[in-house]
Amino acid sequence: MRLVNDGRAFEQVSDAVDEVNKLKSQAQWDDRSKFDAEKDKNAFRQYEEACDRVKNFYREQHEKQTFEFNVRVRAEFKKTVHARMGIWEAMEKLNTLVDDSDPDTSLSQIEHLLQTAEAIRRDGKPEWMQVAGLVHDLGKLLYFFGSEGQWDVVGDTFVVGCKFSEKIIYPETFANNPDSRDPVYSTEYGVYSPHCGLENVMLSWGHDEYLYHVLKKQSSLPMDALYMIRYHSFYPWHREGAYSHLTNAEDQRALEAVRAFNPYDLYSKSDEPVDVEKVKPYYQSLIAKYFPDVIEW
Template sequence: MVGTSNKVLKPTRQEDDKFAKKSGVLLEKLDNKILEINQLKAAATKETPEPESTTKDEFNSDGEEMEPSEAIDWDDKISVLQNVDPNAFRQYELACDRVKLFYIEQHEKQTVAYNIQARINFKTKTRAKMSVWEGLEKLNKLLDDSDPDTELSQIDHALQTAEAIRRDKKPRWFQLVGLIHDLGKLLYFFDSQGQWDVVGDTFPVGCKFLKKIIFAETFKKNSDFFNPLYNTKYGIYYKNCGLDKVMLSWGHDEYMYHVAKRNSKLPPEALAMIRYHSFYPWHKENAYQYLMNEDDKKMLSAVRAFNKYDLYSKSDDQPLLDVKELKGYYLDLIDEYFPTKIIEF
């Protein structure tokens, strides 16, 4: 009599890759179905549906080719911030309890299931209609619990970032990114569940949480941590799939990226700066290289160039700015790249 074996057969690498590619297709189909539902709802109420941009960032929401970005030497020396000490920032081991408690909660609750639901909510709901500047003024009431480097108001940080970029004579679209890169934090006033799904460093969900993520040890409370579908190197993705196919933890970066992609004429580099500026494991720690495609490699230099302005402009040595004095300049800049003026957030 032949005995039966209790040995569990593990899937092969080929089977893992097949599953990952199938999962990516399913997520893409889900995204398309949500768009179809939105269009049907709009037609039923005799509204004109907001057209979705193509999968390539080279086209805006109207299907028109976006303005080509100017050639920039991303590695040029930053003049206005050259004396800032890089080691003075992101000192999380010295951070107050408020910052540490924030990341414990974020790492527990940012699951695949939550991220899918958050994207469904984004595509099926308009939270507010306002101008970009009105959004900045509303945002001024938020204190970011995840940031150990500054307690400046949001509009002060936005203007300091933009003005540092402007003083270095970078393109106008680059200056605008400095102004609006954190505008997605408006989520906090709409339908967020706290700050954990609005602010903080971002990271992929649906694959193994890497040690390069800040406070990585706290992911053990995340229900995906022990899920065999998600806790491998590639998880639901596959080698060099491209970051556009990866779900980054939902928050202000992802939210504002989609808003800007839909409503602006900003070039691909600008959209990458907005989407990835909090993805520190990638642009600072060189993690997740195996998920990148060739386009991601081009965008990485742009994101790193922007990050210096975003981070170092928080220095106490930076001058206080007069919001009223600068408002006219930035209103013109906003109108140049957000021609509809009133944006659906």
């Protein structure tokens, strides 16, 4: 039998496969969250009514998250392993931290992680998504690894290296960030090109970005889980629709995944606290499926 190298036929098949995968991705998230059906969504993320702790946090974050800082801190973190510990141990270490940027909860981190995972579990979502909920904030370990304060660990994320979006909360507080007056960084595209894709832009440094890079190399989580981890605090994009001039077609899959994850992260904060010891064996069994015994942080 003779094989013919028909490039056009190959492209048609490839396009058909891409279209099927796109439809499968969309269908995957058609089943929206159910646990939050009776919740008052307007009671969350009320930043205009937030306490001074939250407002002061964002003022500092917006003044100090510059492009140069982000380049420097990434280079520094590539040089050093700050700790070696497993996932559950990391969760327990975080238990002393209360997020200064969050107006919706004062619970410890392990309680929030378990609330998120349990809400995903109750809705019958796949195990890998439960695990994403369980670990999504573990990047806050940065706070113990020589951070300069919570401003470079927590809070909503945004793009640095181009004009700060008006859709970021408290946009007026960027006035004291030197990048807002820089002849390059203050322009619409800054150091980027149109529709270059989020993989090629630099988000403000914090727990999302840090954990994404740690787990991309040291877990077997699927890419959708990594999207949920990397972009869950990127509210200007996934909630407000900012940065469309930088995104490309590949970012649509990420957007669908993050929007499917967001209700569990945000609205589970009003749930009853979880009995840690009761659910610990279940989640330890899931951890063993997706992570090595020891992670290099």
